Amino acid sequence: MTRVGLTAERLTRAGAELADEVGFDQVTVSALARRFDVKVASLYSHLKNSQDLKTRIALLALEELADRAADALAGRAGKDALAAFANVYRDYAREHPGRYAAAQFRLDPQAAAASAGGRHAQMTRAILRGYDLTEPDQTHAVRMLGSVFHGYVSLELAGGFSHSAPDSQESWSRILDALDALLRNWPAP
């Protein structure tokens, strides 16, 4: 029997592709085994279990997302940075819905600590350097931005804004305008 050359990394990448094709919750050890034309049990030499697979895909997605965001942020500030950052999330979710869903996967504290989650938070804070916010308002703003981006992208992905005017792209642009205005004029307590 010829060996196929499975590794945790190859399985994770293939799992991510599978997620984008059929949805993250349809990513299964069995489906992955079929994809490699290998018996299911064989994967257990490389993966601890099904949760391990999903965690790895989630970590991959978080890394990719952070990399793209870092790229987009380079050399930008103010509203420019805000929009670039936001678009990275939205575009990633549209290009890779399965991976985006994976990035929402509930990680255990172990994995969460090792994830790119920290980079995301840092970058969101970096954007706010272009605005005049001090703590604790900065944290409130970070949380709000995260909520809007995640919320909008989730709802859009779930089909919430299709089949109704105006265009989702239009709303997205205007919401970014509104957020920029809000950050420039954050209300005092």
Added chain:
Amino acid sequence: MTRVGLTAERLTRAGAELADEVGFDQVTVSALARRFDVKVASLYSHLKNSQDLKTRIALLALEELADRAADALAGRAGKDALAAFANVYRDYAREHPGRYAAAQFRLDPQAAAASAGGRHAQMTRAILRGYDLTEPDQTHAVRMLGSVFHGYVSLELAGGFSHSAPDSQESWSRILDALDALLRNWPAP
């Protein structure tokens, strides 16, 4: 054999309770059968299948949420209405995490049309009557509010804001202040 008296309604309610206890994705026809001390196959006289069960729970959650929101909105306007509405979502999600997750369940067009989704949208629009927005900005604002509420609640439920200062309640209040300010001063295109 004595009959237990299963009905789709009782199963749906029990499913919702189960969801709150163990998580919506752990809600299974088998677990529900165990809860009623009945064989699994017996449930299929009342439910079409597993997806049917989940859809029913989702519809129940959407109704409950809409009822609470309608209640909270009665007699309120402006920021008062905004905060009351937002708190309904957040409180419901904290009291009933499984149901809240169910409300996010992807419904087929059939079920979606019969759901309380429309009421939610109408109520969000009603809140905006207290502000001076015309179309299409009103729709943009509706979408933004939905995104913030859903996004914040999701992130909070996923544990995103615990273990870090300031308190999540604090951020929530300040974000509502900020949204109110933004709606009173929505930027021109």
Added chain:
DNA sequence: ACAATTTGCCTAAGGGGATTAGGCAACAGC
């Protein structure tokens, strides 16, 4: 009150995914 009918829950059976134990063949290093 009792027969006829409907209906609720059951047993049985088949299919798929997760996971573990134990075996043998392919590879790497000497």
Added chain:
DNA sequence: GCTGTTGCCTAATCCCCTTAGGCAAATTGT
């Protein structure tokens, strides 16, 4: 070429989903 390790396999167990067909309990009509 021999040896030890590793990769993939078979086999077995468990849990969930779903359908088919049967018997008994509730309900209905007389």
